[in-house]
Amino acid sequence: DGGITQSPKYLFRKEGQNVTLSCEQNLNHDAMYWYRQDPGQGLRLIYYSQIVNDFQKGDIAEGYSVSREKKESFPLTVTSAQKNPTAFYLCASSIDFTLKENSPLHFGNGTRLTVT
Amino acid sequence: GNSVTQMEGPVTLSEEAFLTINCTYTATGYPSLFWYVQYPGEGLQLLLKATKADDKGSNKGFEATYRKETTSFHLEKGSVQVSDSAVYFCALIGSGNTGKLIFGQGTTLQVKP
Numbered sequence: 001d002g003g004i005t006q007s008p009k010y011l012f013r014k015e016g017q018n019v020t021l022s023c024e025q026n027l028n029h030d031a032m033y034w035y036r037q038d039p040g041q042g043l044r045l046i047y048y049s050q051i052v053n054d055f056q057k058g059d060i061a062e063g064y065s066v067s068r069e070k071k072e073s074f075p076l077t078v079t080s081a082q083k084n085p086t087a088f089y090l091c092a093s094s095i096d097f098t099l100k101e102n103s104p105l106h107f108g109n110g111t112r113l114t115v116t
Numbered sequence: 117g118n119s120v121t122q123m124e125g126p127v128t129l130s131e132e133a134f135l136t137i138n139c140t141y142t143a144t145g146y147p148s149l150f151w152y153v154q155y156p157g158e159g160l161q162l163l164l165k166a167t168k169a170d171d172k173g174s175n176k177g178f179e180a181t182y183r184k185e186t187t188s189f190h191l192e193k194g195s196v197q198v199s200d201s202a203v204y205f206c207a208l209i210g211s212g213n214t215g216k217l218i219f220g221q222g223t224t225l226q227v228k229p
Contacts, residue, residue, distance in 0.1 A: 004159075042120075042205060042221040043160075058216075090159055104150070105217060107159030 002027045006091050006108035013085075013115050021076045021111045023091035031097040032074040033105070036060060037088040046089075049074055050097040078113065085115045118143045118210045122220035125203075129196055129227050137191040137223045139180075139206035147208040149173075149182055149189040150217070154203040163191075163204070196227045 004025045013019045025032065030051050035043040045058030049068040063082025068074055074093075078085045091108045123138040141147065148167040152160040164173030169184035178193045189206060206220040 006159075040221055042219040044219075045216060048216070092159075104162045104165070105152075105160070107161070109157070109159045 004091055004093055004106055004108035006089075006111050009109070009111060011111055011113045013113070015115055016080045017115075018077055018079050019085075019113065019115075021078070021089055021091075021113070023074045023076065023108060025072055025074075025091075025093045025106075025108075027093055027095075027106060028071070029093035029095055029106070030071070031094045032068065033092040033094075034058075034064075034066065034074070034076045035090045035092065037090055037110070043090065046076065048097075078115075085113060088112050118147065118208060118218045120206050120208055120218055120220035122204075122206050122223050125222075125224040127223060127225050129225070131198055131227055131229050132195045133227075135191070135193040135196045135200075135225065137204055137206075137225070139189045139191065139220060141187050141189065141206075141208050143187075143208055143210050145211035146184075147210050149180070150207040150209075151178070151180055151189070151191050152205040152207060152219075154205065154222070156202070160205060196225070198227045198229055201225055201227045 007022045033048045034046040044060050047066040049055040052071045055066050055068050065077045090110045092105045119142045121140050150165045151163040153163045154160045164175040166173040166182035172181045180189050180191045203222045203224050205222045207217045
């Protein structure tokens with residue numbers, strides 16, 4: 001079955017450590033996205049990638065970094081510069097960046113990161 | 117800029133009750149509108165969508181009508197089930213801003229037997 005796999009489901013880190021969240025898709029989608037979800041705030045866009053070897057900052061990119069070396073993979077690194085990293089992180093993909101009628105966002109099941 | 121506002125939750129209903137979750141938006145031009153649903157511990161799934169004024173999106177008994185005159189896209193269901201308990205997100209993509217969905221803050225629905 002095609003889909004998006006995020007791992008691990010739960011992640012714990014000490015403050016000051018960088019941590020990388022994995023996102024893999026086998027849907028052959030060009031576009032991939034990272035969102036952060038906090039209670040009562042909906043989803044906020046961290047980074048997105050329209051195509052392999054390209055990525056752009058979203059609305060809250062500070063303290064995060066990404067890479068897109070392969071079409072199917074879009075890992076997110078939460079660096080020590082991120083002031084409040086504890087959150088639920090969601091990866092998504094779409095056929096292309098235009099999000100046309102027939103290319104909605106497909107989401108993974110998320111990674112819950114806790115930094116203490 | 118574009119924005120989406122949803123009614124605050126949680127919304128608590130008894131099984132078979134009528135559901136309305138309000139959603140209003142601010143956008144220039146003619147955005148496309150979406151409802152996504154998030155079940156506990158999972159990512160979001162597209163529930164329904166409407167891409168032009170007066171369109172009605174529907175799926176699994178849920179409906180929403182794109183009302184440009186009131187800039188609204190309220191979600192309704194005639195008879196909710198316990199399995200409908202989830203967080204519901206209204207979202208839009210602007211007509212001139214491809215690739216970036218703008219989400220509301222989400223509304224939690226709890227349905228009791």
